[in-house]
Amino acid sequence: MDPRPARSNGGPRSWLIGVVAVAAGSLLLAACGGGGNGGEADGGSEAEGYPDREITFVVPFAAGGPTDTVTRLVAEPMSAKLGQQIVVRNVEGAGGTVAAGEVANTDGDGYTMLMHHIGMSTAPALYPNLAYKPLEDFKTVGLVTTVPMTIVARKDFEPNTMQDLVTYVKANADKVTYANAGIGAASQLCGLLIEKAMGVDLTEVPYDGTGPALTDLVGGQVDFMCDQTTNTTGQIKADKVKAYAVTTPERVEALPDLPTTAEAGLEGVDVGVWHGVYVPAETPDDVVVKLTDALAAALTDQAVVAKLAELGATPAPAADVTPEAHRQLLQEQIDLWAPIIKEAGVTAGG
Numbered sequence: 001m002d003p004r005p006a007r008s009n010g011g012p013r014s015w016l017i018g019v020v021a022v023a024a025g026s027l028l029l030a031a032c033g034g035g036g037n038g039g040e041a042d043g044g045s046e047a048e049g050y051p052d053r054e055i056t057f058v059v060p061f062a063a064g065g066p067t068d069t070v071t072r073l074v075a076e077p078m079s080a081k082l083g084q085q086i087v088v089r090n091v092e093g094a095g096g097t098v099a100a101g102e103v104a105n106t107d108g109d110g111y112t113m114l115m116h117h118i119g120m121s122t123a124p125a126l127y128p129n130l131a132y133k134p135l136e137d138f139k140t141v142g143l144v145t146t147v148p149m150t151i152v153a154r155k156d157f158e159p160n161t162m163q164d165l166v167t168y169v170k171a172n173a174d175k176v177t178y179a180n181a182g183i184g185a186a187s188q189l190c191g192l193l194i195e196k197a198m199g200v201d202l203t204e205v206p207y208d209g210t211g212p213a214l215t216d217l218v219g220g221q222v223d224f225m226c227d228q229t230t231n232t233t234g235q236i237k238a239d240k241v242k243a244y245a246v247t248t249p250e251r252v253e254a255l256p257d258l259p260t261t262a263e264a265g266l267e268g269v270d271v272g273v274w275h276g277v278y279v280p281a282e283t284p285d286d287v288v289v290k291l292t293d294a295l296a297a298a299l300t301d302q303a304v305v306a307k308l309a310e311l312g313a314t315p316a317p318a319a320d321v322t323p324e325a326h327r328q329l330l331q332e333q334i335d336l337w338a339p340i341i342k343e344a345g346v347t348a349g350g
């Protein structure tokens, strides 16, 4: 099965998604009900004078990590376009679901935005008692980026190649430690794929984000992890970590010497992380239009484009920086992951 959704123009949605082909199948990485985008007549006047005060941009993981990096990158040009300060606030916990739950319950007045990633689509299947419904409790503003992941280890970890890593992990599964950012984090989903592909059960060490996880990896406190290039590229280039592979079908320009997982001999670990911006469902549509315009401006800002490229990330194409394209992808991804996660038997409990 190829779980990659088709693009709205009919071609392959080549810039996104998380996939995994595992053994016989695939294990891997909102409906216009209630508060869907465009579901209400907003009267067209709510955006008058908006914004007239500071906007909060909530990041569902720790400062210094990949989601934080992408958010801060776009926040500055968005702020310039909107003419108001944007303050980034990190609300960590439960693989990004604490922040999403909090934003779902804030006023839908355009003064609180949420940056989230692929975890927005996997959380409903992973968390049986999730406090929000991604498609009903939020409006989508637009897609932001796709980011490959990399499998990296502390510098003095014994295995030097992917084949060494597979052999070592299999022989030492009871003592090897794997860092991630909690259930629903991209690093956790990638870890599930790695476990499946290697046929092992890893000891997971959860953090509030892969920012602090990578710090501990560099410090030698944990053995290995799978993390977005926005976080790892600098450490790989500075030779602070050992890198085994990038988790996309193609190599990444920012790390041209790093083989893909397939090239390195680890089949079925194919993951790309997509990001999008959300606001509470009650946010007026004309306010969302202003935020979408600001996001689109940020993603064509040459400094942002250059920085994302340096970090191995790809800005969403203009056609996908819209509430509709974002919403469509979210729906597709929820539909994609629900059966895969169910089959994998992964859950955050009740």
Ligand code: MLT
Pocket: 061, 062, 065, 066, 067, 068, 119, 180, 181, 184, 185, 186, 187, 188, 208, 209, 210, 211, 227, 228
């Ligand atoms: C993840 O694993 O989902 C991310 O790396 C979270 C983060 O931004 O720290």
